[in-house]
Amino acid sequence: MGQMFASSTRGVFQSTLCRNVFIGYNISMLRDIVKESKEKEWAIERETFHDEELPGIDLSRLEFTKIHFRSCKFSDCDFTKANFLNCGFEECDFSNCNFTDGYFKKIKFTNCKGTGADFSKGVFKDSVISDSLFDYANFSQSLWQNCKAENSSFKEASLSEVSFKKTIFDKVDFSRADFFKTMLKDVDMSSSVISGIILSDSHRELLGCKINPFQAADIAHLLGVILVPYKQ
Numbered sequence: 001m002g003q004m005f006a007s008s009t010r011g012v013f014q015s016t017l018c019r020n021v022f023i024g025y026n027i028s029m030l031r032d033i034v035k036e037s038k039e040k041e042w043a044i045e046r047e048t049f050h051d052e053e054l055p056g057i058d059l060s061r062l063e064f065t066k067i068h069f070r071s072c073k074f075s076d077c078d079f080t081k082a083n084f085l086n087c088g089f090e091e092c093d094f095s096n097c098n099f100t101d102g103y104f105k106k107i108k109f110t111n112c113k114g115t116g117a118d119f120s121k122g123v124f125k126d127s128v129i130s131d132s133l134f135d136y137a138n139f140s141q142s143l144w145q146n147c148k149a150e151n152s153s154f155k156e157a158s159l160s161e162v163s164f165k166k167t168i169f170d171k172v173d174f175s176r177a178d179f180f181k182t183m184l185k186d187v188d189m190s191s192s193v194i195s196g197i198i199l200s201d202s203h204r205e206l207l208g209c210k211i212n213p214f215q216a217a218d219i220a221h222l223l224g225v226i227l228v229p230y231k232q
Contacts, residue, residue, distance in 0.1 A: 038061075059078060068087065080100050095115040108127070110130050111132060116137060119138060123143045130148075140178075148169075149169050150171060162179075163183075169189060169191070179205050186208055199222065
């Protein structure tokens with residue numbers, strides 16, 4: 001089966017039947033780990049990284065498993081086709097980073113900032129976003145399955161052609177977000193802000209969406225309906 005080799009004070013490399021992994025760095029050297037993992041096609045597993053600052057780093061196609069990122073700042077980094085499994089991002093900033101075609105399963109984003117980040121064509125499963133800021137981010141053509149977003153902001157974000165499956169939104173600000181061709185049937189938006197959202201001319205995206213009476217007034221405005229006081 002697997003064989004251990006190349007141990008050092010920084011960690012242990014492990015070869016498996018399918019791939020190599022790097023397990024257990026005990027010091028903060030994310031930049032070096034990323035470089036070595038890309039060169040030797042190792043996955044990165046079971047580690048906590050904190051207070052890292054990585055500007056313009058290529059992290060594309062890397063695999064992260066059971067990694068906790070805390071107070072890390074990624075500036076204009078490339079995470080294209082990166083895979084994340086059982087990972088946590090806490091108080092991290094990845095504004096303007098590229099996560100196109102990324103895969104996220106059992107991920108927690110807490111108090112994070114992803115303003116302008118590109119998550120288009122990504123897959124999100126069994127994940128939670130809380131108290132985070134994703135204004136102007138791009139989630140177009142992504143899949144969300146068994147996910148939850150709460151107390152977060154997606155102002156003017158692109159959520160066009162997104163597939164939401166068993167996804168919960170609780171107190172999320174979607175002001176002026178783009179939901180073009182995103183079917184919201186059975187999606188509960190009643191506790192969220194949906195003023196000024198962008199839809200197709202037919203507004204068919206809202207068919208079956210759950211909203212509250214105050215939101216209905218905004219939707220009526222989108223439809224060109226004029227609400228007047230009831231007269232007995």
